[in-house]
Amino acid sequence: MSIELRNVSKRFGDVVAVDDVSFSVGDGELVALLGPSGGGKTTVLRMIAGLEMPSGGDLLIRGQRVNDVAVQQRNIGFVFQGYALFRTMSVFDNIAFGLSIRRWSRSDIQSRVEELVGIFGLGGLERRLPHQLSGGQRQRVAIARALASKPGVLLLDEPFAAVDAKIRQELREWLVRLHDQLDVTTVFVTHDQEEAMEVASRIVIFSRGKLEQIGSPRDVYEQPVNEFVARFIGVMNVLELTVKGGVAQFGQLSFPSHGKADGQTLRIGFRPYAIKVSRNPAEYPFRAVLKHVFFLGVMLRIELVTPEGSSLRVRISKEEFSRLGLVEDEPVSFFIREYRVLGGDGEFEAHANSVLPEGFGEGI
């Protein structure tokens, strides 16, 4: 089932939790609502479910306006952050709850619950009470319960927040497979950008109640529309330069002025992977000292400190690191392959990445 929000707002007293948000989720999609806490993403999810009423705007499910449809009638599966399993009911009764409310026959309930118990690997646990389950099992019961009456939409609030880091990874992959198998429109809320990137086919990014960007994981990473998104999705180095004589400069670093007049400042941002480093001080135009190396598995993060005192984060592979023969506390030269011009208020001026032209940084 498709979901559409048109200019939806939500105010709690004087606080605007969601501010004029519009987006749509296609039939069968798997979408993440991503943002820092307090960004309004959970409120959006609860409004889709009918657990909060929008203060303004329209909410459509399968093209029908549902603002006034009660939560019971929306036929939505909702998985709460703490799962909200019924403490006094067994696993079986939890999963069967929605079915018995809908007056399914006893035998239909029995077979549907059995089916779900099979799908979710809960066999043998049917008689257990929620407090006798592990975190991962509780989560599966919660999802099974939400899906029991075959809702058109599955909504999950921070589905991985309450499980161990160790099994979180497995659960992510499992959710993707589950979604592919069941073909149910799924929307989940998360504050973890890695989780959103890995699980969702599209990501909706919120901050302070506003929708910042919507797009595929690749879009939001490579084409962030503003500095907030760029910094929230992955890491970005930011430099502030002053334009002098038609060239933006900060110490040794110089960039094209991008139309700024003399005396104005120019902010640029670049990803850690956009930096090329060499042990040979003459290979690249800029100088720095390699301060720290962090081993993160296949990739390494290294930190460069420029003579101006800025520290830059660089990401390179392990192979490249050994090929380059870099050593901590030794001088290196570097070069910024690709960067973006940042506006004063965090907006990007140009939506394309810029490549440092030949000739810049030479002769230093």
Added chain:
Amino acid sequence: MAGIVTRVRPRTDARSQRGSEEPAWVRGSLIAAGGLFAAVFLVLPLANVFWQAFSKGWFVYIQAIRHPDSWAAIRLTLVVAAITVPFNTVFGISAAWCIAKFEFRGKALLTTLIDLPFSVSPVVAGLMFAVLFGLQGYWGDWFQARDIKVIFATPGIVLATIFVTFPFVARELIPVMKAGGSDQEQAALTLGASGWQTFFRVTLPNIKWGLLYGIILCNARAMGEYGAVSVVSGHIGGRTDTLPLRIDKLYVGYQGAAAFACASLLALLALVTLAIKSYLEWRADAAHAQGQSDVSESDKTPNP
């Protein structure tokens, strides 16, 4: 350095293993003092009730309880509790629902007002109903004209008892309902349950032990209320005497053993109440401990 080290000695005596524990003799005397106080004020009064009740033998005991006035008092006490407890239970659930599950202005005031009857002297509480329904009271004439007896009759006793036992169920339920949050109720709504279905199938099972506890406390107090009832009852033997009033009458009439026989019934009620309460607390503790430890072994993600 070595000198400093050797000078520092443990200050407590040898039997105390840890620095944050009192020496054994301190512990022993504190326990003895507390135990003595509890013995004088808790155990002896209780034992004395049963001792005196049976001081003249089983026969006198049975006779005292089987006396028609005693039987009437027992019946009236049961009737009053049977009306009072359900009324205050429904109220308690309703009050706890709106206070625990919703935010609204004036909630703190409402909570305080619900506690108000606890701080009113029972005699003053009885007087209130005498002022409303008595012959010199506000509505006395109206009821008199219709020949409805409130004061010096069962309705007055019920009203006074409802007043003094008013907060019990609500007070027990509010924290229990608050602790449950409202996620489970919201989950029931997303699964299609109506308000009443949510209440009966999700909320009520969650609060049932707290509710039971509130009900037994309310019941114990309702059956044992003396001050408020003594103002509105009129002390008509065999008709408006509740069990506590009957005890009073027997005691004043120098029938000590009989008074204690009736008192032993109420003391038994108190003991049963305490036993249920302890059982419920033990259950809650056990459930809590289980919830902490009994997390199952396998936690493999299945393949869908």
Added chain:
Amino acid sequence: MSSNAKRILPGFGLSLGYTLAYLGALVLIPIGGLVLRSLRISPSDFWHLATTPRALAAFKLTFSASFVAALINSVMGTLLAWILTRYSFPGRRMLDALIDFPFALPTAVAGLTLADMFGPHGWLGKFLVPLGIKAVYSPLGVTLALTFVGMPFVVRTLQPVLESLDRDVEEAAAVLGAGRWTTFRRVIAPLLFPPLLTGFALSFARAIGEYGSVVFISGNLQGKTEIAPYLVWLRLEDYDYDGAMALSLILLVVSFVLLGVINTLERWAGRFQT
């Protein structure tokens, strides 16, 4: 009501409406009725009724005996709460359950058995009366009865606080060189003080209004062992409504003031809970 136009959980209007209606009908109207009726008494009559020597003696006894009883309960309640939470000894669970006994035992039964126990032939009176300690028909008896009914309050307010006390803090004090008594005085006592005060106030408030347990042991000797609630009852038996109401209004005002004090204390005590 206010900002939230619609509440998701159902039943707010119904439950609040029923709660307010029931509260109004069974608590607020009776209290209001008593207050309004007693305001009909002229101020000079009111003053006269409330300050007869007999009334003054009753108030004096009620307040002083309640105060002493609350004080005894503060000391013994702290002790009981301490041994119940800190030590393990045979019968601990039993003692813990028994603490609530004065709550559960009907006051008339309590009065009856206390009067008998301290009487000249009673289990304790047998030994005390020859020593000149007369509890029955004396202010001492009133105090004993009030101590009995108020006992659970201090224990039950202190117990959760003691249980939640972090043993780490005490161990930290010990590591810093504090002896056990110093630790209690400097570290534990300041944390216990607010709930102790709350427990004292609760015990005091309960004692002020207590009737059933006292009237048996006090003997209600005019001007000597009459407590204020008994005097209310007596006036009413004599159909002296004005006299009963004047005394009641004073008791009511004192109770409400105490309720306010207790609420404030509880909020203050909550400060230390993190």
